[in-house]
Amino acid sequence: MKPFFVKLHSWSDFLLPYTLLLLIFIIIAEFFFVAFYAAHHLVFEVLDWIIISVFAVDLGFKFHRSKSFPVFLKTSWLDIIAVIPFFLVFRMLEVLGVFSRLADVSSEAQHVVGASVELEREAKALRRTARSEQFLKFLRPVLRTPRLLKAVHFFEHPSHKIKH
Numbered sequence: 001m002k003p004f005f006v007k008l009h010s011w012s013d014f015l016l017p018y019t020l021l022l023l024i025f026i027i028i029a030e031f032f033f034v035a036f037y038a039a040h041h042l043v044f045e046v047l048d049w050i051i052i053s054v055f056a057v058d059l060g061f062k063f064h065r066s067k068s069f070p071v072f073l074k075t076s077w078l079d080i081i082a083v084i085p086f087f088l089v090f091r092m093l094e095v096l097g098v099f100s101r102l103a104d105v106s107s108e109a110q111h112v113v114g115a116s117v118e119l120e121r122e123a124k125a126l127r128r129t130a131r132s133e134q135f136l137k138f139l140r141p142v143l144r145t146p147r148l149l150k151a152v153h154f155f156e157h158p159s160h161k162i163k164h
Helices: 001-032 034-040 040-063 070-081 086-109 113-152
Strands: none
Touching: 001 034, 001 040, 001 086, 001 113, 040 070
């Protein structure tokens, strides 16, 4: 391995337990200190992306060490789930749903005579979006928990040797 990757691997191994502690702090803040979390939302989002990045680097090194892709999937499936930011998947599905609703509204708008019917649909769409936002606020900390399960694999001793 090149010296840069050896250093990167050492740093990712060093940072892994601290990122797990930071993740616990973020989850506790999001569940129990809602006002504090809301006031510092951007900071928590940046910290979450840093945690995901450290996990992704670690996952990349595990993939590099693996003998075959199916074995890698069997042994590291939890790590793969921990790296995927699921709230982005839900956000993307929500955006696609909004776009499909907009397409439906534009095609049905030709057939709708009254403006009140159109306003009623928009109000319903806004209520659905608000409900999905509330659901995502609840779901975001829950979706971070697979990263905590990564701690189980953290205490394993890697079978590889790093050549210096």
